[in-house]
Amino acid sequence: MYLGMYSFRGDPAELLAGHDRMLALLPEGQLELHVCVQTDEGIAVLDTCPSREVFDRFSSSSQFRELVAAAGLPGPEIRHLGDVRSYVLPPGADTG
Template sequence: MYLGMYSFRGDPAELLAGHDRLLALLPQGQLDLHLCVQTKDGIAVLDTCPDREIFDRFSGSRAFQELVASAGLPRPEIQHVGDVKSYVLPVERTA
């Protein structure tokens, strides 16, 4: 699994609303590990793909640019973070 980061600069409140619109445009279950973090100058979205090649293909695609524009987000700065070696998610507990 490969982790990349999209940095969107601008008003965090507007960018967070755009991120919500972007998520609403995606088919249910398409994302494996996806985080959105408010930063001092906007938001950072950390997103995984099966590998770097797929991340590069997706992040450089016209479809991605159109998705971002449809959500009302500016063009992001794209950064390569690296291969995910491990992660921990909480176990869901039932009452």
């Protein structure tokens, strides 16, 4: 599993609403590990893909650009974080 980050700059309240709209556009069960964090500059979205190649292909695709635009979000800064080696969820957490 590969972790990448999308940084959206702007008013956090507007960006969080756009993030909610974006999630509503995605098919249920598509996301494995997805975290949205409010930052001083806006929001940061940490998202996993099966591999770096899949992340690169998706994050540079017209499908992704159209999804972001449809949600009313600005184009993000995209950052590669690396391969996920482990993660911990609380007992009973819904893992899909």
